[in-house]
Amino acid sequence: MASPGKGHKRPRSESVQESYEVPPNAVASTSTLQPTQPSHDMAKPSASRPVKKRKKPTAGIIYISRLPPGMTPQKVRHLMGRWGDIGKVYAQRRDAPGGYNPDALRQMRQKHISANFSEAWVEFLDKSIAKTVASMLNAQVIGGKKGDRWRDDIWTMRYLSGFKWEMLGEQIAYEKQAHQARLRAEITRAKTEQSEYLKNVELARSIEKRKAKKAGGDSSLLKVSENTKTLSKGFKQRHAVEKNTLEGQDMDGVMNSIFG
Known part of the structure; x- marks a missing residue:
């Protein structure tokens, strides 16, 4: 096979592939870089930075x-x-x-x-x-x-x-309990006074009955004595007839005619 001469051209199909090593410090051309997607990391706040929350107002x-x-x-x-x-x-x-x-239902x-x-x-x-x-x-x-x-x-x-509003509820409940306690104390005191009053009334009635009974016995004795006096005064006593009077002479005539 004849060696190619100086005038012979290498066919295009038979291209020599040459490899190049890219040095580590080399910068790639911008034409060969593909466009990168926009990063969302910049929009998001970093985790280390605290997020300020709006403070809720206190009532x-x-x-x-x-x-x-x-x-x-x-x-x-x-x-x-x-x-x-x-x-x-x-x-x-x-x-x-x-x-x-007591008037709550009516109201x-x-x-x-x-x-x-x-x-x-x-x-x-x-x-x-x-x-x-x-x-x-x-x-x-x-x-x-x-x-x-x-x-x-x-x-x-x-x-x-x-x-706080919870304190108001506690205060109202305490006042209600205190009012009920005062009400119970008033009811107890009223019941005690009423029982004492009724006891005194019964005692006074018993004393009056005893006095009336004692006075009734004395009055009965007085009534008996007064009745005997009125009875003794009620009978008419006949007086003695004297002979010198006309009535006495008539009585003597009657007696003589009977006994002769």
């Missing part, structure tokens, strides 16, 4: 020591709701502070009952608003439109620092 309670006559808890909620978000509202009745109310059956509340507790969802409202409205007129019922009445309120 605060306002104590209203006096409610105008006729003001209901619904009206208190409406008036206080102008200044902030309201949680719970509780109003204490003036006629029944706690315990058993519930009545349709038209004038509200008669003495004091109230209002819970604001934010205690800072509660403090502001208490300091702003205390000793101020309620106000309102002309002709409103409580326009000229005055608020009397204060903020209860550190007071």
Whole structure:
């Protein structure tokens, strides 16, 4: 086989594959790099950095020591709701502070009952608003439109620092138990006084009976003696007839005619 000369060209199909080693410090061309997907690691906060959570506001309670006559808890909620978000509202009745109310059933059956509340507790969802409202409205007129019922009445309120709504329930339960204990003590004392009174009445009756019995025996003796006197005085005594009188002479004539 003849060796190829200088003028002979190598066919294109028979290309010589040459390998190149890429040095480790070499930088690849940007044309050969494929586009990378956008990483979501930058959007996410790192685990080491704490996430700040929004702190939930603490509730605060306002104590209203006096409610105008006729003001209901619904009206208190409406008036206080102008200044902030309201949680719970509780109003204490003036006629029944706690315990058993004998007229409660009758009052519930009545349709038209004038509200008669003495004091109230209002819970604001934010205690800072509660403090502001208490300091702003205390000793101020309620106000309102002309002709409103409580326009000229005055608020009397204060903020209860550190007071929770659960404490109010405990306080109401304690006052109710104390009222029931006082009621039981009053009932016991009334029963004792009544039993002592009845005992004294029975003793007085027995003494009166003894006196009447003793006085009745003496009076019977007196009545017997008086009856004997009246009987002795009731019979007529015949007097002796003298002979010198006409009646005596007639009697002598009768006797002589009989005995000769």
